[in-house]
Amino acid sequence: MKKENQEIEKVGLESEERRKFFGKSALIGAGAVAAPMTAAMFAATAKAKATEAAGSPHVGPGDLDEYYGFWSGGHSGEVRILGIPSMRELMRIPVFNTDSATGWGLTNESKRIKGDSAHIHAGDSHHPHMSMTDGSYNGKYVFINDKANTRVARIRCDVMKCDKMLTVPNVQAIHGLRVQKVPYTKYVICNGEFEVPLVNDGTDMNNPKAYRSMFNVIDAEKWEVAFQVIVSGNLDNTDADYDGKYFASTCYNSENGVNLGEMITAERDHVVVFSLARCEAAIKAGKYKMMNGVKVLDGQKGSELTRYIPVPKSPHGMNTSPNGKYFAANGKLSPTVSLIEIAKLDALFDNKIKPRDTIAAEVELGLGPLHTAFDNKGNAYTTLFLDSQIAKWNVEDAIKAYNGEKVNYIRQKLDVHYQPGHNHTSAGETRDADGKWLISLCKFSKDRFLPVGPLRPENDQLIDISGDEMKLVHDGPTYAEPHDCMIVHRSKMKPNKLWTRDDAIFAETIAMAKKDGVNVEMDNKVIRDGKKVRVYMTSVAPNFGMNEFTVNQGDEVTVVVTNLDQVEDVTHGFCMTNHGAQMEVGPQATASITFIADKPGVQWYYCNWFCHALHMEMRGRMLVKPA
Numbered sequence: 318m319k320k321e322n323q324e325i326e327k328v329g330l331e332s333e334e335r336r337k338f339f340g341k342s343a344l345i346g347a348g349a350v351a352a353p354m355t356a357a358m359f360a361a362t363a364k365a366k367a368t369e370a371a372g373s374p375h376v377g378p379g380d381l382d383e384y385y386g387f388w389s390g391g392h393s394g395e396v397r398i399l400g401i402p403s404m405r406e407l408m409r410i411p412v413f414n415t416d417s418a419t420g421w422g423l424t425n426e427s428k429r430i431k432g433d434s435a436h437i438h439a440g441d442s443h444h445p446h447m448s449m450t451d452g453s454y455n456g457k458y459v460f461i462n463d464k465a466n467t468r469v470a471r472i473r474c475d476v477m478k479c480d481k482m483l484t485v486p487n488v489q490a491i492h493g494l495r496v497q498k499v500p501y502t503k504y505v506i507c508n509g510e511f512e513v514p515l516v517n518d519g520t521d522m523n524n525p526k527a528y529r530s531m532f533n534v535i536d537a538e539k540w541e542v543a544f545q546v547i548v549s550g551n552l553d554n555t556d557a558d559y560d561g562k563y564f565a566s567t568c569y570n571s572e573n574g575v576n577l578g579e580m581i582t583a584e585r586d587h588v589v590v591f592s593l594a595r596c597e598a599a600i601k602a603g604k605y606k607m608m609n610g611v612k613v614l615d616g617q618k619g620s621e622l623t624r625y626i627p628v629p630k631s632p633h634g635m636n637t638s639p640n641g642k643y644f645a646a647n648g649k650l651s652p653t654v655s656l657i658e659i660a661k662l663d664a665l666f667d668n669k670i671k672p673r674d675t676i677a678a679e680v681e682l683g684l685g686p687l688h689t690a691f692d693n694k695g696n697a698y699t700t701l702f703l704d705s706q707i708a709k710w711n712v713e714d715a716i717k718a719y720n721g722e723k724v725n726y727i728r729q730k731l732d733v734h735y736q737p738g739h740n741h742t743s744a745g746e747t748r749d750a751d752g753k754w755l756i757s758l759c760k761f762s763k764d765r766f767l768p769v770g771p772l773r774p775e776n777d778q779l780i781d782i783s784g785d786e787m788k789l790v791h792d793g794p795t796y797a798e799p800h801d802c803m804i805v806h807r808s809k810m811k812p813n814k815l816w817t818r819d820d821a822i823f824a825e826t827i828a829m830a831k832k833d834g835v836n837v838e839m840d841n842k843v844i845r846d847g848k849k850v851r852v853y854m855t856s857v858a859p860n861f862g863m864n865e866f867t868v869n870q871g872d873e874v875t876v877v878v879t880n881l882d883q884v885e886d887v888t889h890g891f892c893m894t895n896h897g898a899q900m901e902v903g904p905q906a907t908a909s910i911t912f913i914a915d916k917p918g919v920q921w922y923y924c925n926w927f928c929h930a931l932h933m934e935m936r937g938r939m940l941v942k943p944a
Contacts, residue, residue, distance in 0.1 A: 372781040374791040376403035384743055385805050386756070387445040387459050388777075390414070391798030394440030396461055396472060401743070401804055402754060404779055404793045412470050412479045413440020413463045420900025421479075425875070425909045426823055431482050434468060441465035443800040444494040447474070448502035448537060452559050452641075452748035456809040458537065460505050462491040469494065469507055469535060475813045480822055481540040486609040488531045488545070489513045493554035493635065496537070497593075498747070499561040504543060504593075505535040506564050508552035512573055515547070515608070525575045532566060532591060532616065544600055545608075546616035548589050548623065554634050558659050559641030559748065564591040565657065567632040567646050581650065585627040588635070588646050588657060592666055595622045624665050626672040628655040629679070634688035634739075638697070638712065639750040643677060645689045647699065653679045654686050654699055656716065678719035680726065682708040690742040692752030692782055696728060700737035700757065707731045707740060707757055707780065709787055731787045733778055735761040739801040742782065746803060755780040755787065756802055766794045775799070814885050816905040823907040826877060837879040837907050843867075850914075851875045856889045856902065857882055859929035861922075864937040868914045870944040876922075877909040878902045890925035893939065899925055917943035 376382055382400030385407075390397055394414030398407045415422030415438040422428070428435040440463040448458040459472040467489055471481040485491055488509025496502040512528035514521040521527055532546040532555075550571035557564050566589045574580035596614060599605065599622060605612040616623040629651030636645045637659075644657040658677040664670045685702030691712075692698070699708045707730070714726035736759060743754040762776040774794035781788040818838070830837045833844045835853045841862035844851040850872045855862035856879070868874055878891045880902040891910065892899035898912040914920070923936035 372783055372788060372790065374402040374404060374779050376400065376405070381807070383807060384754070385807055385810055386802055387447070387805070388795075388799045388802045389442040389445050389461060391443070391800050392439075392441045392465070393797040394442050394463065394465075396442060396445055396459065397799070398477065399802075401756075402779060402791070404777065404791050408477060410472055410477055410479065412461055412472070412482075413442055413466065413468065414438065417899060418901065420908065420910060423898065423910055424900045425911055426826060427479075429825060430479060430822070432484070434466060434482065434484050437466050439465060440468070443492060445801060445803055446494060446496050446746070447803060447805055448496055449498045449747065450501045452498045454744070454747055454749070454805045454809045455501075456805070456811055458502070459803075460494060460496060460537075462494040462507055464490050464492050464510070467491050467509075469505065471537070471540060474810060476816065476820070476822070477812060478822065483535065483540055483542070485509070485533055485535075485542060486611055487515070487517075487613065488533060489517070491533070493552065493566060495556045495564075497561065497564075498557050498637075499559055502537050505537050506555055506557060507533050507535065508555050508566055509533060510551055510553065512551050512570075526573055528573055528575075529617075531613070532564070532589070534596070542611045544596065544605065544612045544614060546591060546596060546614045546622060549617045549625065550587065550589075552589065553632070556635045556637045556644065558637060558644075560659070562593055563659065563662050564593065565589065565635055565644045565646075566591075567628075567635050569631040569633065569649065581631060584630060586630050586632055587625045587627050588632065588644065588655070589616070590624045590626065590644075590657075590662060590665070591616065592622060592624075595666070621666075624662070624672060626657060626665075626675055628676075629653055634686075636689045636691070637746070638691050639693065639745065639748055641748075643712070645697065647686045647688055649685060649687060649702075652681050652683055652686065654682060654689055654697075655679050656712070678716045680710060680715040680719065682710060682727070683730070687737070688739045690740050690745045690755060691750055692742055692745065693750045694752055696752075696782075698740060698742065698755055698782070698787075700733075700740045701730075702736050702738065702760075704730075705733055705735045705737065705759075707733055707737065707755070707787065709782075728785075729787055731780065731789065733757045733759055733780075733789070734765050734776055734792070735759055735763060741802050741804055743804045744806055749806070751806075753781075753783050754804065755782045756804065758799055758802060760798070762792075762794060765792050777802075815883060816903050818905060820906070823909075826907055826909045830877060837877060838881065849873045849875070851877065853877045853879075855879050855881050856891075856924070856935075858887055858889070859924075859931035859935040861924070861935065861937050865940060866937075867940040867942065869942045870914060870917045872914045873911060874914050874939075875909055875911040877907065879907045880904055882928075887928050888926045889928055889935075891922060892925040893922045894920060896920070901926060914939065914941050917941045 384401040386399040388397040396410040411421035490510040492510035494507040497504040509530040530551040550568040553567040555566040571586045631650040632646040633649040634647035646655040656677040661675045683701040689699045709728040757778045759776040777793040779791035920939040
């Protein structure tokens with residue numbers, strides 16, 4: 318704890334040190350008139366305050382949170398950043414959606430990143446997960462899936478912006494997503510949830526038994542599909558081990574059904590375990606088929622690449638314990654969580670044991686277990702959707718009970734409000750699980766907040782798990798179903814304060830300017846190319862480098878703005894009135910947007926991000942000659 322506190326102080330920002338200085342000055346001043354305190358009294362007071370703060374979500378004005386939380390935005394298509402334990406929303410990162418504040422989905426840079434899906438303005442983001450090194454978060458990337466449009470995106474944590482997006486071929490509806498944990502995140506792994514014909518071109522639509530889904534392995538740096546694995550049944554959630562050897566995914570529809578009744582007929586479904594070494598060896602040996610430019614392996618039942626472990630029907634969540642011993646498959650339609658002993662997977666792949674021999678325990682917890690999180694004390698926390706509870710249970714005691722010993726493995730059940738889905742402990746998906754906080758993402762809120770009409774917020778609840786008992790300490794209304802989240806200690810994060818001028822996100826725009834003979838850091842120019850007009854301008858609060866330019870009605874106009882301010886927070890915007898064109902331009906960034914000048918006359922543009930006392934005066938005219 319002492320080492321951790323030192324680490325927190327070390328990563329504190331300069332502003333924190335300033336606050337400490339003034340705080341000490343205030344104490345010195347108070348000491349001139351107050352009764353003297355002994356060293357023991359100081360120590361006792363400090364200890365009492367530390368104990369009180371340990372389980373409190375309160376983060377005072379000007380103080381900083383200990384953790385970053387990355388939340389999926391659900392069907393808003395975005396990712397949100399929260400501070401924990403305050404639960405304050407710090408930032409929204411548009412990804413699969415269109416965002417008028419930043420111009421995401423409108424700017425040329427964002428359209429290039431979205432690539433072949435730039436025309437899609439909606440998404441359903443589910444599972445944000447950070448890249449790792451040796452089983453610990455490394456603060457480099459956050460990855461997120463879009464179930465609605467079968468995409469996966471990458472967010473750079475130095476600027477908190479999406480820089481890559483990929484539409485995954487051959488599958489439909491990317492759902493469960495995780496990362497390779499060891500030795501580093503070479504691969505992002507994700508599941509195609511819905512079964513489709515392997516060549517989905519309309520020629521084999523009426524034979525559902527031939528439908529298949531695939532496990533997808535994406536190269537995290539090259540941002541391309543490394544390979545896919547065909548499976549029997551469909552796939553739901555997934556996770557990786559801490560040895561860099563195995564990935565595991567739950568299957569809730571082994572029947573290959575196409576309606577509810579058909580999907581829940583089997584007494585058992587399964588967990589599919591993938592051997593990374595065997596898959597890579599098969600690729601190297603050429604034992605694959607090419608489908609839409611992707612190498613596809615056959616991992617159906619009987620394959621040497623996979624093993625199918627029967628578990629109770631319709632398992633949902635897949636979670637790896639931080640000690641690397643177990644995969645936890647959560648039952649959903651069974652009141653149990655199945656613990657798969659990872660150390661036995663070598664023997665399973667060598668055909669020395671049967672699939673069910675890997676089951677260390679099937680732990681009965683309550684109705685509707687969906688997801689399990691872990692602390693650093695050997696305890697697990699499982700959401701019970703139908704019971705609206707979190708069940709805290711001890712893993713080793715549960716295994717003893719499964720083997721016939723009379724031991725009570727359930728430590729506590731806590732009511733949450735209501736119908737919880739995902740839950741996450743602080744750093745609980747890494748080797749650094751610290752057992753301080755638990756987030757429960759609840760699907761319904763009902764009477765927890767002021768009524769706001771038929772569409773109600775959902776509820777993120779913060780639970781203190783640092784002591785022997787779970788304590789609910791905060792309710793937080795939230796919009797549009799944050800499906801999942803992750804929690805990373807702030808010491809892992811090193812976001813930039815300013816953009817660097819050579820950033821890859823706007824490199825293509827600068828290359829275009831060079832081709833036009835324009836230095837975007839100095840020049841304010843208009844380049845005419847027939848009906849296409851490129852307008853280059855700088856911005857320094859409270860002025861654009863160009864106060865007016867003239868175009869013809871019907872011209873395609875591209876405006877490129879470079880923000881030359883070097884002060885944090887001095888973000889500029891560019892908004893062309895009545896043209897649906899607006900964007901954010903951060904300090905030292907270059908951004909561009911293209912629109913049709915279809916309205917003759919005077920069209921004002923202005924800075925739409927407050928930047929200066931004379932912000933209202935930061936504007937200019939586009940003069941449009943009538944056709």
